[in-house]
Amino acid sequence: xxxxxxxxxxxxxxxxxxxxxxxxxxxxxxxxxxxxxxxxxxxxxxxxxxxxxxxxxxxxxxxxxxxxxxxxxxxxxxxxxxxxxxxxxxxxxxxxxxxxxxxxxxxxxxxxxxxxxxxxxxxxxxxxxxxxxxxxxxxxxxxxxxxxxxxxxxxxxxxx
Amino acid sequence: xxxxxxxxxxxxxxxxxxxxxxxxxxxxxxxxxxxxxxxxxxxxxxxxxxxxxxxxxxxxxxxxxxxxxxxxxxxxxxxxxxxxxxxxxxxxxxxxxxxxxxxxxxxxxxxxxxxxxxxxxxxxxxxxxxxxxxxxxxxxxxxxxxxxxxxxxxxxxxxx
Numbered sequence: 001x002x003x004x005x006x007x008x009x010x011x012x013x014x015x016x017x018x019x020x021x022x023x024x025x026x027x028x029x030x031x032x033x034x035x036x037x038x039x040x041x042x043x044x045x046x047x048x049x050x051x052x053x054x055x056x057x058x059x060x061x062x063x064x065x066x067x068x069x070x071x072x073x074x075x076x077x078x079x080x081x082x083x084x085x086x087x088x089x090x091x092x093x094x095x096x097x098x099x100x101x102x103x104x105x106x107x108x109x110x111x112x113x114x115x116x117x118x119x120x121x122x123x124x125x126x127x128x129x130x131x132x133x134x135x136x137x138x139x140x141x142x143x144x145x146x147x148x149x150x151x152x153x154x155x156x157x158x159x160x
Numbered sequence: 161x162x163x164x165x166x167x168x169x170x171x172x173x174x175x176x177x178x179x180x181x182x183x184x185x186x187x188x189x190x191x192x193x194x195x196x197x198x199x200x201x202x203x204x205x206x207x208x209x210x211x212x213x214x215x216x217x218x219x220x221x222x223x224x225x226x227x228x229x230x231x232x233x234x235x236x237x238x239x240x241x242x243x244x245x246x247x248x249x250x251x252x253x254x255x256x257x258x259x260x261x262x263x264x265x266x267x268x269x270x271x272x273x274x275x276x277x278x279x280x281x282x283x284x285x286x287x288x289x290x291x292x293x294x295x296x297x298x299x300x301x302x303x304x305x306x307x308x309x310x311x312x313x314x315x316x317x318x319x320x
Contacts, residue, residue, distance in 0.1 A: 025231070025232060028231075029230055029231050029233035029234075030230060031230045032231070069189035069275075069276055069303075070189055070191045071188075071190055071191045071192070072304045072305070072306075073189035073302060073303055073313070074189075075304060076299075076302055111301065111302075113299060113302075115229075116233060136296075136297035136298075136299060136315070137296035137297035137315055139273060139315075139317060141270065141271065142233060142236055142273075143232050143233055144232045144235060146232075153233070155296070155297055155315060157299060
């Protein structure tokens with residue numbers, strides 16, 4: 001299995017599971033749009049970087065690493081992670097996150113911040129906590145969950 | 161004095177003080193770029209709305225109101241405010257904020273959230289608290305202040 005930076009030619013391999021996760025609507029505050037518009041949310045130009053986990057030519061997961069804010073805030077990273085649901089249970093989320101945390105540190109970021117981890121996404125919350133992230137605050141009613149209604153969103157952070 | 165929605169023709173009147181505030185670099189995590197690129201940060205298309213406070217044909221202040229997140233998070237508003245420093249002391253920030261809070265409620269937003277209020281910007285922090293915002297968390301070292309070095313940034317929120 002290989003962790004590497006993605007380029008534009010990877011998007012058609014990322015899009016199917018990216019879309020499946022976004023369309024489900026339970027974890028990400030991203031619009032359920034077509035592949036071209038979706039690429040504008042994920043395949044961002046530098047200083048953002050897009051990564052993939054690849055196995056036998058198949059893209060299993062992807063991550064987006066970017067400054068959480070521009071200018072005087074660009075020493076804090078933000079990252080998003082999408083793992084193909086068909087690959088669940090293999091620990092790919094943790095593996096990808098560990099690679100991206102290392103890459104973020106090497107890129108000179110001093111911390112990583114997540115702005116909206118849906119609190120019902122307990123799998124992700126547990127993963128981030130195990131990787132050293134702490135919940136700075138939980139914004140009440142920040143997300144309209146398709147099954148649970150209004151739920152909170154955690155703001156999480158760790159130093160790098 | 162008039163509070164109204166802005167259109168593209170207002171940008172040349174907003175830009176001089178917008179640029180002065182951003183170039184100072186003490187309050188906003190926005191890049192100090194030229195007017196055309198800066199317009200892409202401020203004059204956003206719907207669902208964002210841009211407002212101005214105008215007096216005798218002169219634009220004194222401007223605000224940007226937009227969803228803090230897309231999709232399942234777009235019931236929470238985010239707003240940014242720029243008041244011409246030459247107009248300081250007239251209470252225009254408060255006046256503009258009150259108008260924008262009303263507009264946000266009328267637009268159907270359920271809450272307003274600020275993601276990064278620089279903690280050394282005590283004038284703004286005091287204003288937001290007096291308008292009912294609370295500090296959910298202070299992200300440590302989130303902003304490189306040109307005089308103070310790394311300082312924290314408050315995440316603030318109020319219901320509408």
